Amino acid sequence: MSVKPKSFFTKMMLKEMKETPSPLKYGSKPKALKAKKAVLKGIHSQRKKKNLHITHFQQLKTSWLQRQLREDKLDHYAIIKFPLTTEPAMKKTEDNNTLVFIVDVKANNHEIT
Numbered sequence: 001m002s003v004k005p006k007s008f009f010t011k012m013m014l015k016e017m018k019e020t021p022s023p024l025k026y027g028s029k030p031k032a033l034k035a036k037k038a039v040l041k042g043i044h045s046q047r048k049k050k051n052l053h054i055t056h057f058q059q060l061k062t063s064w065l066q067r068q069l070r071e072d073k074l075d076h077y078a079i080i081k082f083p084l085t086t087e088p089a090m091k092k093t094e095d096n097n098t099l100v101f102i103v104d105v106k107a108n109n110h111e112i113t
Helices: 008-019 030-041 087-096
Strands: 080-083 101-103
Touching: none
Parallel strands: none
Antiparallel strands: 080 101
């Protein structure tokens, strides 16, 4: 070849072309060459595996705090509000020794006693 190589890649290509014997030059049979190629290459052809990229956006998993228990709204001080001081309530206190209190609307009988 009379072409002057410009880069390293072209130099290597020219060198390979010179080193590989052509099948017609040495009179070798094409079947033998085919067998030689198969032996050099191996039984299975080595193919590079494709990288399969997922195109759907996946949001990152973030850590969540555990739920905190809610604080009771009705504690002992919120259930009983104040004693009732009306006339019938005072009469009940004097006659039956019973106190009358105003309590929270949401409080049940078990919470009051």
